[in-house]
Amino acid sequence: AQSVAQPEDQVNVAEGNPLTVKCTYSVSGNPYLFWYVQYPNRGLQFLLKYITGDNLVKGSYGFEAEFNKSQTSFHLKKPSALVSDSALYFCAVRDITVGTYKYIFGTGTRLKVLA
Amino acid sequence: SQTIHQWPATLVQPVGSPLSLECTVEGTSNPNLYWYRQAAGRGLQLLFYSVGIGQISSEVPQNLSASRPQDRQFILSSKKLLLSDSGFYLCAWTPGQLNTEAFFGQGTRLTVV
Numbered sequence: 587a588q589s590v591a592q593p594e595d596q597v598n599v600a601e602g603n604p605l606t607v608k609c610t611y612s613v614s615g616n617p618y619l620f621w622y623v624q625y626p627n628r629g630l631q632f633l634l635k636y637i638t639g640d641n642l643v644k645g646s647y648g649f650e651a652e653f654n655k656s657q658t659s660f661h662l663k664k665p666s667a668l669v670s671d672s673a674l675y676f677c678a679v680r681d682i683t684v685g686t687y688k689y690i691f692g693t694g695t696r697l698k699v700l701a
Numbered sequence: 702s703q704t705i706h707q708w709p710a711t712l713v714q715p716v717g718s719p720l721s722l723e724c725t726v727e728g729t730s731n732p733n734l735y736w737y738r739q740a741a742g743r744g745l746q747l748l749f750y751s752v753g754i755g756q757i758s759s760e761v762p763q764n765l766s767a768s769r770p771q772d773r774q775f776i777l778s779s780k781k782l783l784l785s786d787s788g789f790y791l792c793a794w795t796p797g798q799l800n801t802e803a804f805f806g807q808g809t810r811l812t813v814v
Contacts, residue, residue, distance in 0.1 A: 620802050629707075629791055629805035630745075637800040676745070678803075687733050687752055687795075688760075689803050693744040 588613045588681045590660075592692035599667045600700050607662040607695045609677030618680035619660045620689070621651055623673045630676060636660060647671070667699045703728035707792045707806030714813055720765075720779040722809050724792030727773065732794040734775040735803065736767055739789040751775060752797070787813045 589612045599605045611617050618637055622630040634645025641653045651662045662675060674694050681688040707724045714720060726732050736748040747760045749767035757767050764783050768776045775792060792806040 618800055622805075627789070627808065627810060629807045630793075630803075632802045632804065635800075635802055674743075680800075687750055687797070688747060689735070689793075689795075690747075691745040 588617075588679050588683070588690055590619075590677045590679045590690060590692040592675075592677055592695045594695050595693075596696040596698060598698045598700060601669055602666050605664050605667040605671070605697065605699070607675050607677075607697060609660045609662065609692060611658050611660060611677075611679050613679060613682070615682055617660075618682065619651075619653065620678040620680070621645065621649070621660075621662050622676045622678060622691075623647075624676065624694075625673050633662070667697075669699045669701050672697055672699045703794075703804065705792065705794055705804055705806045707809060709809060710807065711810045712812070714782050714811065716784055716813055717781050720777070720782050720786070720811070722777040722790055722792075722811075724775045724777075724806055725773055726794045729794070729796065730772060731797070732773065733797045734769065735793040735795075736775065736777050737791040737793065739791060739808075745791070748777070782813045784813050787811055 591610045620635045621633040624630045633649050634643050636643050636653045644650045649664050674696050676694050677692040678689050704727045733752050735750045737745045750758050751769045765779050790809045793803040795801050795803045
């Protein structure tokens with residue numbers, strides 16, 4: 587079965603410092619991985635995805651993610667955090683089991699950027 | 702461009718009352734459609750998904766049901782709400798291909814009182 591894990595409930599980082607939000611995955615076959623951000627009382631916004639190709643994926647709002655096959659990880663990163671980056675972040679994997687069409691989400695990591 | 706509409710944004714309903722939440726997608730055809738529930742601002746629970754008109758897959762047995770009467774319309778319903786049905790409900794769609802992301806509506810905050 588496909589799954590993702592986000593080991594940190596919350597990450598605190600000072601404004602201007604680099605940030606990392608961790609995600610590990612478990613899939614059979616090639617993974618299709620996604621990162622989303624959610625602001626309070628809003629829907630999820632897509633940030634970036636890894637399908638194939640370069641291990642470093644660039645996305646919206648200056649975010650990037652590094653795909654590491656040997657460590658089965660897909661960590662979200664940003665070189666310099668902004669207070670406005672404070673939100674809930676979700677990692678997701680597409681279930682590629684034949685006949686299913688599901689996206690499986692992690693439990694979310696709350697990012698708090700301190701001024 | 703494609704857009705997804707979900708309404709209402711907030712809803713307060715008494716226990717035992719019926720529920721109908723609606724989601725529509727514009728600018729595409731034959732989307733895959735999803736209903737998720739988010740409790741306490743954390744993880745997402747997949748409730749239902751649909752790959753075509755009248756085709757509904759239920760992920761979790763519960764007090765809710767879903768219907769897809771038209772290609773781009775997805776409805777979440779309940780005949781009698783329970784307190785435990787409170788939560789943030791999110792509709793999403795995808796074009797269906799493996800390598801595409803899901804696009805979410807703005808959500809409905811349901812409070813059952």
